[in-house]
Amino acid sequence: MTGFVYLVGAGPGDPGLLTARAIELIGRADVVLYDKLIPREALGFAPEGAELVDVGKIGGGPQVPQEETERLIVDHARAGRTVVRLKGGDPFVFGRGGEEAQRLLAARIPFEVVPGVTSGIAAPAYAGIPVTFRGAASAVAFVTGHEDPAKPETAIDWDALARFPGTLVFYMGVRQLPRIAAKLIDAGRPADQPAAIVDRGTFPEQRSLAATLEALRERAAGAGIGAPAITVIGEVAGLRDELGWFERRPLTGRTVVVTRARAQASALAARLREFGAQVVEAPAIRTEPLPVTVPAI
Numbered sequence: 001m002t003g004f005v006y007l008v009g010a011g012p013g014d015p016g017l018l019t020a021r022a023i024e025l026i027g028r029a030d031v032v033l034y035d036k037l038i039p040r041e042a043l044g045f046a047p048e049g050a051e052l053v054d055v056g057k058i059g060g061g062p063q064v065p066q067e068e069t070e071r072l073i074v075d076h077a078r079a080g081r082t083v084v085r086l087k088g089g090d091p092f093v094f095g096r097g098g099e100e101a102q103r104l105l106a107a108r109i110p111f112e113v114v115p116g117v118t119s120g121i122a123a124p125a126y127a128g129i130p131v132t133f134r135g136a137a138s139a140v141a142f143v144t145g146h147e148d149p150a151k152p153e154t155a156i157d158w159d160a161l162a163r164f165p166g167t168l169v170f171y172m173g174v175r176q177l178p179r180i181a182a183k184l185i186d187a188g189r190p191a192d193q194p195a196a197i198v199d200r201g202t203f204p205e206q207r208s209l210a211a212t213l214e215a216l217r218e219r220a221a222g223a224g225i226g227a228p229a230i231t232v233i234g235e236v237a238g239l240r241d242e243l244g245w246f247e248r249r250p251l252t253g254r255t256v257v258v259t260r261a262r263a264q265a266s267a268l269a270a271r272l273r274e275f276g277a278q279v280v281e282a283p284a285i286r287t288e289p290l291p292v293t294v295p296a297i
C-alpha cells in the first residue's frame with residue numbers, strides 16, 4: 001500500500017501560527033521531513049517513534065539537495081508511510097512545494113497541501129505593517145530576492161516592479177538589499193519611498209527597521225539585521241513606527257530563566273512570553289507534598 005504525503009506549511013516561526021491542521025497531521029506522521037525555517041516546537045507534536053528528518057537548507061550552509069529531498073519523500077511514501085513534508089511559511093510560496101507536488105503526481109502518490117501563514121504577510125504584520133491599506137496600497141506583489149539581479153537571465157522584471165502600483169514584499173536576506181534597492185531606484189521607484197526590513201519575523205528575537213528605500217540599505221547593514229528577512233517597499237512601510245506592537249512589548253529582547261518547579265513553571269513561562277520574553281525553563285526547585293498525619297479522632 002502506498003502511503004500519503006502532506007505538503008504542510010509550518011508558518012513563519014511563532015509556534016502559535018501553526019494551523020490546527022498542521023498540528024493534527026504532524027501528530028499522526030510516520031515521517032516528518034522538515035526545513036530549517038520551521039518553529040522547533042512543531043516537531044514536539046510528532047508521535048513517539050516518528051522519524052524526524054532535517055532536510056533544511058539555509059543560505060550557503062550544508063543542505064540536502066532538492067532532488068534528494070524529493071527522492072526521500074517518494075521513498076518513504078512508497079514504503080507505505082504517512083509523510084509530512086513540513087516547510088516554513090506556506091508550502092506554495094517560494095517553497096518549491098509546487099515541484100514536490102508534481103513529483104508526487106508523476107510517482108502516483110496521493111498528496112494534500114496544507115497552506116501556512118506566509119512570512120511575507122506575517123513578518124510585516126508583527127512589525128506593524130499591513131501589506132494593504134485602503135487608499136495607500138490596493139495591491140501587493142510577492143517577489144523572491146534570491147535571484148541574482150546581476151544575472152542577465154534574471155526572471156525579475158525590474159521596470160515592471162518599479163512601476164507596480166502597490167506594496168512590494170521581497171523574500172530575501174539583507175545581503176541582497178543594496179543591489180535590489182539600487183535596481184528599483186534605477187528603474188524609477190522613488191528613492192524616498194518608505195521601506196522596512198523585518199529580520200526573524202514572529203520569532204521572539206524579531207527585529208525590524210524602517211527608513212526610506214535609499215537609506216534602508218545602509219542602515220540595515222549597520223544595524224546588524226541578518227537573515228531570514230522580509231523587505232517591504234511601499235507607503236505601508238511607513239506605518240511601522242505607529243503600529244509596531246511586537247517589538248514594543250515590555251520584555252522584548254530579554255531572556256528570563258524560570259527556576260520554579262516544573263509543575264508551576266509553565267503558567268509563569270506563558271505569562272512571560274506574552275510580555276515578549278524568551279523563556280528558559282530550568283527547574284531548580286522540587287516541591288513535594290508534606291507528609292500529613294491525620295490525627296485519629
Ligand code: SAH
Nearest residue numbers: 089090095118119171172200201228229230
Ligand atoms: N515558504 C516560505 C518562504 C520560503 S523562501 C514562506 O511562505 O514564508 C525563504 C525566505 O523566506 C527567507 O529567505 C526569508 O526571506 C523569508 N522568511 C522565512 N521565514 C521568515 C521569517 N520568520 N522572518 C522573515 N523572513 C522570513
